Amino acid sequence: MKRExxxxxxxxxxxxxxxxxxxxxKSFFPSGNGYxxxxxxxxxxxxxxxxxxxxxxxxxxxxxxxxxxxVPSETWDKETYRIDEVKFVTGCxxxxxxxTVVDDCEVIGNVFENGMVNSLNxxx
Numbered sequence: 115m116k117r118e119x120x121x122x123x124x125x126x127x128x129x130x131x132x133x134x135x136x137x138x139x140k141s142f143f144p145s146g147n148g149y150x151x152x153x154x155x156x157x158x159x160x161x162x163x164x165x166x167x168x169x170x171x172x173x174x175x176x177x178x179x180x181x182x183x184x185v186p187s188e189t190w191d192k193e194t195y196r197i198d199e200v201k202f203v204t205g206c207x208x209x210x211x212x213x214t215v216v217d218d219c220e221v222i223g224n225v226f227e228n229g230m231v232n233s234l235n236x237x238x
Contacts (some may be wrong), residue, residue, distance in 0.1 A: 117163025122173055124226045126155035131226075157226075162200065162207045166221045174202045177228055178209075180219040199225055 123132045132138050159175045166172055182196035198209045222228075 118161065120161045121158050122161075124157045124159065124175070126157070129226075160202055164219075166219045167217060168220065170221045172200060172219070172221055173224070174200050174207065175225045176200045176221045177223040177225065178219050179222050197222070 121138070123138055124130075125132060157175070159173045162172045162174065164172045166178065172178065177197060177199055179195050179197050182194045196209075201208050
């Protein structure tokens with residue numbers, strides 16, 4: 115699968131994301147030399163190449179909500195969801211939901227603006 119390679123940067127100091135080539139270059143490479151990265155507290159996050167059901171780009175560090183299949187029970191009629199943080203581990207984005215539920219996946223936040231999420235199961 116061929117995908118666009120791009121990043122967003124969370125500035126711990128400014129408490130905001132920097133996105134796009136021009137904004138990132140101006141903020142983190144002030145001399146114009148790509149080899150002289152300004153020493154700020156920042157976290158670089160990579161684009162997964164996927165979008166959620168609303169067309170929002172999914173980056174590592176995003177918190178996503180997606181349908182979770184469970185064993186049939188008396189509560190089968192209720193939709194069950196899983197909430198996870200998108201991570202990049204050993205060359206792969208996890209959770210590995212892309213083949214089955216990406217069309218139903220929704221970005222509901224990110225780890226910096228909404229806090230950490232530890233694979234919570236919820237029903238609605």
